Amino acid sequence: MDLGPYTSFIATSYLAAALVVVLLIAWIAIDYRTQKARLRALEESGIVRRSGRAATDIQ
Amino acid sequence: MSLIDLANPTRFLALTARLLPWLALVTVVLLAAGLYLSALAPDDYQQGATVKIMFIHVPNAWLSMFVWGVMSLASLGTLVWRHPLADVAAKAAAPIGASFTFLALLTGSLWGRPMWGTYWEWDARLTSVLILFLMYLGLMALWRAVEDPTRAARAAAVLTLVGAINLPIIKFSVDWWNTLHQPASVMRMGGPALDKSFLIPLLVMAIGFSFLFVTLHVAAMRNEILRRRVRSLQMMQARAYTGSAPASGATGPIVGAA
Numbered sequence: 001m002d003l004g005p006y007t008s009f010i011a012t013s014y015l016a017a018a019l020v021v022v023l024l025i026a027w028i029a030i031d032y033r034t035q036k037a038r039l040r041a042l043e044e045s046g047i048v049r050r051s052g053r054a055a056t057d058i059q
Numbered sequence: 060m061s062l063i064d065l066a067n068p069t070r071f072l073a074l075t076a077r078l079l080p081w082l083a084l085v086t087v088v089l090l091a092a093g094l095y096l097s098a099l100a101p102d103d104y105q106q107g108a109t110v111k112i113m114f115i116h117v118p119n120a121w122l123s124m125f126v127w128g129v130m131s132l133a134s135l136g137t138l139v140w141r142h143p144l145a146d147v148a149a150k151a152a153a154p155i156g157a158s159f160t161f162l163a164l165l166t167g168s169l170w171g172r173p174m175w176g177t178y179w180e181w182d183a184r185l186t187s188v189l190i191l192f193l194m195y196l197g198l199m200a201l202w203r204a205v206e207d208p209t210r211a212a213r214a215a216a217v218l219t220l221v222g223a224i225n226l227p228i229i230k231f232s233v234d235w236w237n238t239l240h241q242p243a244s245v246m247r248m249g250g251p252a253l254d255k256s257f258l259i260p261l262l263v264m265a266i267g268f269s270f271l272f273v274t275l276h277v278a279a280m281r282n283e284i285l286r287r288r289v290r291s292l293q294m295m296q297a298r299a300y301t302g303s304a305p306a307s308g309a310t311g312p313i314v315g316a317a
Binding site (some may be wrong): 001027038 | 111115295296
């Protein structure tokens with residue numbers, strides 16, 4: 001695939017899009033782990049939901 | 060499960076656990092197909108190979124407006140129906156919409172330099188999209204500035220609905236004013252002006268990015284619900300420590316939000 005004189009513009013566009021998407025996925029994944037860990041820590045300290053169900057139970 | 064059942068965050072979380080792997084799979088397949096078709100697309104007789112930038116730029120530009128539209132509907136849900144998931148949906152969508160808008164601006168700029176001879180021009184389309192990006196950032200700042208999520212949700216909902224005025228301005232800016240940005244070539248009266256060799260990769264990429272948004276949005280909503288559970292339990296813990304908790308006994312479990 002020959003992109004000619006515009007290779008740098010095209011490659012930068014696709015790389016930037018890939019980077020932003022990867023950062024979004026990583027941010028959401030890390031946030032999920034963080035919230036689950038905080039909920040687990042709170043439950044281990046003896047705090048329970050009114051329903052009695054585990055706060056980390058999302059099934 | 061009826062639609063009204065989804066108003067229950069616990070049921071929504073159960074649904075996301077089942078849906079997310081499938082949404083992610085469809086997203087990956089569509090984006091892979093879109094990238095493959097984009098690579099095979101021929102050069103444009105005027106733009107040359109830079110037409111490939113359009114396969115990323117256009118979907119992100121569409122989604123930048125679509126996400127604000129989703130947030131506007133969610134804001135109505137917050138203000139009118141006080142739907143328990145409405146402000147969760149609006150808050151979770153903002154960073155994703157900001158990212159798509161940033162990519163639309165960046166890729167448009169990278170296309171503009173070789174085609175227009177400039178990275179940036181203060182024309183109506185580019186400026187209104189920049190304003191949209193700044194509004195996304197302002198909304199995210201507002202969510203962080205107000206500690207109580209319910210109060211933040213109402214303020215953010217009003218700002219979102221006011222900001223929705225910008226959507227028709229963006230869409231019709233190329234018709235209302237004399238802009239450097241070209242008029243619509245896909246969503247227009249009389250059908251798309253693009254050849255199929257460009258239209259098909261563009262549409263596949265657009266559907267792929269749309270699925271990416273849905274996947275990320277559902278996952279971010281799940282995180283936001285968990286964050287609110289954390290806040291709720293922390294408040295119960297704080298009340299217990301300050302002695303204002305319901306009589307639950309010093310050694311018994313502290314009961315938090317459902």
